[in-house]
Amino acid sequence: MRVRPAAPADYDRIIAVVDGWWGREVHGILPRLFLDHFHRTSLVAEAGDDLAGFLVGFLSPSLPDTAYIHFVGVNPAFRGAGLARRLYEDFFALARADGRTTVRALTSPQNTGSIAFHKAMGFTAGPAPAHDGPETPRVLFRRSLT
Numbered sequence: 254m255r256v257r258p259a260a261p262a263d264y265d266r267i268i269a270v271v272d273g274w275w276g277r278e279v280h281g282i283l284p285r286l287f288l289d290h291f292h293r294t295s296l297v298a299e300a301g302d303d304l305a306g307f308l309v310g311f312l313s314p315s316l317p318d319t320a321y322i323h324f325v326g327v328n329p330a331f332r333g334a335g336l337a338r339r340l341y342e343d344f345f346a347l348a349r350a351d352g353r354t355t356v357r358a359l360t361s362p363q364n365t366g367s368i369a370f371h372k373a374m375g376f377t378a379g380p381a382p383a384h385d386g387p388e389t390p391r392v393l394f395r396r397s398l399t
């Protein structure tokens with residue numbers, strides 16, 4: 254398994270698999286801009302020629318203490334073996350190297366797998382009933398990097 258920084262060209266192979274990996278339509282919340290503008294702080298995992306997983310994250314330009322993870326996905330064939338943990342720990346390391354002390358993320362309340370994963374990774378989870386508008390509740394995650 255090889256983990257490397259993402260490149261803009263990774264977008265096409267990532268967007269081709271996300272709906273299948275999530276088991277529902279999610280491609281609309283990963284527009285190309287994330288890979289074009291945040292590839293240096295995003296990660297791709299490969300097993301041979303296969304895309305095994307990816308993390309899309311960035312160092313907040315507005316909150317100097319904060320790093321943010323927008324998306325993480327692991328190929329169903331590679332789940333349960335610590336790959337998402339490795340991607341998160343690599344991202345934590347690059348965030349700490351930039352002086353970031355907090356990492357944040359969010360998910361939908363129905364994504365119970367994501368909530369369990371983030372709790373296992375040491376995040377606190379709090380409900381935000383109208384976070385993305387009155388019809389769109391989220392669960393907000395926060396973890397200290399210190």
Ligand SMILES: CC(C)(COP(=O)(O)OP(=O)(O)OC[C@H]1O[C@@H](n2cnc3c(N)ncnc32)[C@H](O)[C@@H]1OP(=O)(O)O)[C@@H](O)C(=O)NCCC(=O)NCCS
Pocket residue numbers: 274275323324325326327328331332333334335336337338339360364365366367369370371373374
């Ligand atoms: C959530 C996801 C990224 C986890 O990937 P993974 O590589 O299987 O996770 P890991 O093996 O690194 O697990 C790390 C920890 O989280 C826990 N965990 C991961 N998925 C879990 C789940 N569905 N339910 C309960 N715990 C889970 C593991 O038990 C492990 O805990 P431990 O280290 O204390 O033993 C993967 O299931 C996935 O891609 N899901 C679809 C996409 C998605 O929902 N992404 C997150 C929202 S953006």
